[in-house]
Amino acid sequence: MTTATAEAPSSGLETGAPRRGVLSKIVDRVGSGAVQVVMVLLGLFWLVPTLGLLVVSLRDTEVNTAEGWWTIFTKPSDLILSNYTDLLATGFTASFWNTVAITVPTTILVIGIAAMAAYAFAWMEFPGRDLGFLIVVGLLIVPIQIALIPIASFYGGLGIFGSIPGVVLFHVAFGLPFAIFLLRNFFVGIPASLLEAARMDGAPEWKIFVSVVFPLGKPAIASLGIFQFLWVWNDMLIALVFANAGNQPMTKALQSQMRQFGSNVDILSSGAFLSLIIPLVLFFAFQRYFVQGMMAGSVK
Known part of the structure; x- marks a missing residue:
């Protein structure tokens, strides 16, 4: 005796877990550790202008005019504190x-x-x-x-x-x-x-x-x-x-x-x-x- 299996009509609604986006899949594959590293790097990047402002405030006007603030890494002797004393004056x-x-x-x-x-x-x-x-x-x-x-x-x-x-x-x-x-x-x-x-x-x-x-x-x-x-x-x-x-x-x-x-x-x-x-x-x-x-x- 053969039994016919009737296939239920599709209701048009999907069941199961919702589809995940491409970005969420990438985050899962990369791992939370790598994401944290990226966030730390972004935070340090946003602190770069603050670091530049600090360096400029610790150098003479002539030096700041002639060179960029990043040259302080090769010339740390340019750092001075007289700018702050002049400011207070x-x-x-x-x-x-x-x-x-x-x-x-x-x-x-x-x-x-x-x-x-x-x-x-x-x-x-x-x-x-x-x-x-x-x-x-x-x-x-x-x-x-x-x-x-x-x-x-x-x-x-x-x-x-x-x-x-x-x-x-x-x-x-x-x-x-x-x-x-x-x-x-x-x-x-x-x-x-x-x-x-x-x-x-x-x-x-x-x-x-x-x-x-x-x-x-x-x-x-x-x-x-x-x-x-x-x-x-x-x-x-x-x-x-x-x-x-x-x-x-x-x-x-x-x-x-x-x-x-x-x-x-x-x-x-x-x-x-x-x-x-x-x-x-x-x-x-x-x-x-x-x-x-x-x-x-x-x-x-």
Whole structure:
């Protein structure tokens, strides 16, 4: 007796493992070790300009004009430290401390105010909460340029135009919308059961914020702190408008030296490298929290 086997009609849907791209197959064949080596080489390649800036800052102007910075490997005797002593003699130290006086308070104020506001928008019920958050989101698209003249006139009436507090207040005002938006989206991902348990134990809202929300939000807060610090540290536009000659940060001090670029490249290079050191140290010090914040933001 013969049995006929009926072949099931094809439904047009493929089953089994999904097809993998050519790049994924190449990565599997090369191996993770080789990929890591490539990533390290790319990282070193991106550090080449920083190395060149360091070498230029440690050589005389005539040598930098005549030769490329890479010749230092055959002429290490060209390295000198007089460029940095000359830089400090130009009053650059005051500009450095002005930058610190602007950046540190701005970063602390933005983080503190934004964290409390983000907690309120995320976990507290009050009239107009959603409308207030929409206004904050809308402020993200407001360009800084349209506020320069009105704020300058306002500062003139208050008598703080050209002062460091005026620069700090401007940075805080325009840094808060993004900071509130970022932290609020992170705080929403905190399990509500933790907050409810704290409320059942009788903890007030400020205690819940300090003891529960703020520690859990450290990765996002650290990421925000790094971003805010870098934005203010490297800012030039606000410094050019609102800081006078006595309160100028490093960016404005270096910009004033650009008029004589051909004759003072040693001052510019050493000043640029000094302004680069602090952000690098800050990034590597909080790198662990920064990576955690970026990973958390990608899954929340």
